[in-house]
Amino acid sequence: GAAKYKDPKQPLNTRINDLLRRMTLAEKIGQMSQIERENATADVMRNYFIGSVLSGGGSVPSPNAAPAEWVRMVNEIQRGALSSRLGIPMLYGIDAVHGHNNVYRATIFPHNIGLGCTRDPELVQKIGAAVALEVRATGIPYVFAPCIAVCRDPRWGRCYESFSEDPKLVQQMTSIISGFQGEIPANGRLGAPSVSGQRNVAACAKHYVGDGGTTNGINENNTVATFHELLSIHMPPYYNAVIRGVSTVMVSFSSLNGVKMHANRPFVTDFLKTKLRFRGFVISDYEGIDRLTTPQHADYVLSVKLGILAGIDMVMIPYRYTEFIDDLTLLVQNGTIPMSRIDDAVRRILRVKFTMGLFEHPYADPSLTGELGKQEHRDLAREAVRKSLVLLKNGKPGEKPLLPLPKKAYGGSILVAGSHADDLGSQCGGWTITWQGLTGNNLTAGTTMLDGIKRAVEPAIDVVYAKNPDAGFMQQNKVRFDYAIVVVGEPPYAETFGDNLNLTIPAPGPDVIWNVCGSIKCVVVLVSGRPLVVEPYIGIVDALVAAWLPGTEGQGVADVLFGDYGFTGKLSRTWFRSAEQLPMNAGDAHYDPLFPFGFGLETQPW
Ligand SMILES: OC[C@@H]1[C@@H](O)[C@H](O)[C@@H](O)c2nc(CNc3ccccc3)cn21
Numbered sequence: 085g086a087a088k089y090k091d092p093k094q095p096l097n098t099r100i101n102d103l104l105r106r107m108t109l110a111e112k113i114g115q116m117s118q119i120e121r122e123n124a125t126a127d128v129m130r131n132y133f134i135g136s137v138l139s140g141g142g143s144v145p146s147p148n149a150a151p152a153e154w155v156r157m158v159n160e161i162q163r164g165a166l167s168s169r170l171g172i173p174m175l176y177g178i179d180a181v182h183g184h185n186n187v188y189r190a191t192i193f194p195h196n197i198g199l200g201c202t203r204d205p206e207l208v209q210k211i212g213a214a215v216a217l218e219v220r221a222t223g224i225p226y227v228f229a230p231c232i233a234v235c236r237d238p239r240w241g242r243c244y245e246s247f248s249e250d251p252k253l254v255q256q257m258t259s260i261i262s263g264f265q266g267e268i269p270a271n272g273r274l275g276a277p278s279v280s281g282q283r284n285v286a287a288c289a290k291h292y293v294g295d296g297g298t299t300n301g302i303n304e305n306n307t308v309a310t311f312h313e314l315l316s317i318h319m320p321p322y323y324n325a326v327i328r329g330v331s332t333v334m335v336s337f338s339s340l341n342g343v344k345m346h347a348n349r350p351f352v353t354d355f356l357k358t359k360l361r362f363r364g365f366v367i368s369d370y371e372g373i374d375r376l377t378t379p380q381h382a383d384y385v386l387s388v389k390l391g392i393l394a395g396i397d398m399v400m401i402p403y404r405y406t407e408f409i410d411d412l413t414l415l416v417q418n419g420t421i422p423m424s425r426i427d428d429a430v431r432r433i434l435r436v437k438f439t440m441g442l443f444e445h446p447y448a449d450p451s452l453t454g455e456l457g458k459q460e461h462r463d464l465a466r467e468a469v470r471k472s473l474v475l476l477k478n479g480k481p482g483e484k485p486l487l488p489l490p491k492k493a494y495g496g497s498i499l500v501a502g503s504h505a506d507d508l509g510s511q512c513g514g515w516t517i518t519w520q521g522l523t524g525n526n527l528t529a530g531t532t533m534l535d536g537i538k539r540a541v542e543p544a545i546d547v548v549y550a551k552n553p554d555a556g557f558m559q560q561n562k563v564r565f566d567y568a569i570v571v572v573g574e575p576p577y578a579e580t581f582g583d584n585l586n587l588t589i590p591a592p593g594p595d596v597i598w599n600v601c602g603s604i605k606c607v608v609v610l611v612s613g614r615p616l617v618v619e620p621y622i623g624i625v626d627a628l629v630a631a632w633l634p635g636t637e638g639q640g641v642a643d644v645l646f647g648d649y650g651f652t653g654k655l656s657r658t659w660f661r662s663a664e665q666l667p668m669n670a671g672d673a674h675y676d677p678l679f680p681f682g683f684g685l686e687t688q689p690w
Pocket residue numbers: 139140141142179228290369370519579
């Protein structure tokens with residue numbers, strides 16, 4: 085009859101063993117290779133037995149491609165993979181780190197720093213489930229998310245990808261894994277990968293381990309920590325991820341006490357695989373093994389040897405896949421890498437593919453294309469925006485609170501000022517449509533905060549928008565406006581481009597605050613991937629709101645500013661006074677924040 089591995093009624097391990105014993109070394113090494121989609125022709129897939137394909141940030145079939153075009157592309161690559169001798173389906177992975185963020189018209193949710201402020205793990209689980217549907221709408225079954233970093237220094241360019249500085253809060257937010265993958269089955273085996281069905285996706289807990297603890301927050305740098313500090317700060321979210329059946333774990337570019345994680349066998353193999361009993365597969369980061377040497381790729385045979393022997397099972401080799409395959413083949417044939425290591429890697433990869441039903445459902449489900457950007461998901465994102473906002477000041481001493489704002493301004497007009505009030509790209513931040521993100525309003529479908537404000541106020545109210553009002557404008561209009569909403573913040577950035585040692589509000593934000601708030605009543609809304617230096621302005625503003633990176637559903641900000649909902653958000657990380665204090669986290673001996681971890685004023689809805 086049919087080969088046992090093709091029979092879904094066979095026990096999982098029977099299928100794995102039956103397939104593994106049939107595989108040549110080339111087919112095994114092919115399964116361990118993940119290449120960039122632009123190289124993934126049907127011929128390459130078939131001839132190199134490629135097991136996985138990725139979209140790097142911004143890698144799309146065409147600009148503003150519709151779901152149907154994504155489906156066609158993914159299916160075409162899959163056809164190539166299935167035409168190989170054993171017909172092992174390929175696994176397509178993409179970064180869906182705050183919605184399906186590479187895809188035009190996808191719902192973009194608040195980045196993780198804002199989700200941490202909601203203190204709502206159930207909401208975050210629903211977000212995972214919604215994102216899974218939007219990812220499946222494009223025929224993709226695997227996401228490089230969630231980032232479960234515990235960011236300990238906001239000078240790190242990726243701090244917004246971290247739910248919190250507090251490991252317990254990050255542990256709670258691993259609920260997103262159960263949203264992505266579905267809940268583990270009652271009889272599930274601890275550490276076994278678990279994807280419930282074809283409306284779920286395989287997830288990836290990243291970046292293992294200590295990515296959020298590097299010195300001065302320098303991206304991809306060195307985390308100095310005792311074993312106790314590591315286990316009490318950076319490791320806890322991985323316990324929860326493994327218990328929740330996370331299918332994959334991505335290794336961090338960073339080092340731990342001087343040892344590169346991509347070459348760290350004691351942690352990748354002995355701790356994660358043996359001690360924590362993780363039974364999914366470990367994937368490298370993008371050219372992560374190349375970066376084991378300085379300069380990167382200086383000794384690729386050594387890189388391959390160290391990475392694979394450390395316990396990496398699948399290697400993200402976007403372009404140099406033939407070199408990887410040749411070098412690994414050589415290392416196995418000359419006995420440097422035992423076949424048992426290769427077999428462990430392939431078993432783990434096959435376990436994920438069999439468990440998630442990829443052999444039975446290798447192609448996209450075209451009935452799901454309508455899930456992308458669905459209004460129901462946008463409403464969920466709008467709720468998340470509302471709950472992510474943190475109210476840091478409301479009313480000057482001895483004065484009544486400014487928020488919630490009245491929807492009818494007595495003088496008939498309000499001022500909205502600042503670059504970030506009408507900039508969809510900036511309110512989404514990095515990892516949106518492109519790797520680094522974009523400014524402006526043409527990148528995708530969404531609602532700016534200005535749009536939201538205009539919809540929230542009474543029709544008769546005149547909303548005047550001035551991106552960068554100078555002192556003259558304010559002088560001429562001193563009595564015209566009842567109050568102003570000033571929206572300023574950071575430009576979009578990702579990874580190392582976001583590393584920043586001073587954390588001040590970029591120009592012309594401070595000038596806008598001085599000009600507007602020095603003249604009329606104002607609420608400042610800060611759009612940023614982390615706390616910034618605000619102490620100099622605290623006295624002059626009437627109210628201050630941290631909005632983080634809210635995503636496409638900007639009207640969630642107006643919902644709370646105008647009292648349809650109350651402020652409930654609580655800081656997911658310490659708000660420092662100046663960068664000279666950093667790193668400074670709750671629990672530290674010297675703790676002198678402007679606003680402490682957990683702080684957040686509340687308002688009642690009208
Ligand atoms: O996009 C794949 C991975 C991502 O999952 C990791 O979290 C992140 O560390 C990561 N960095 C790169 C390298 N940068 C890059 C991004 C987009 C296109 C090309 C290179 C790729 N990736």
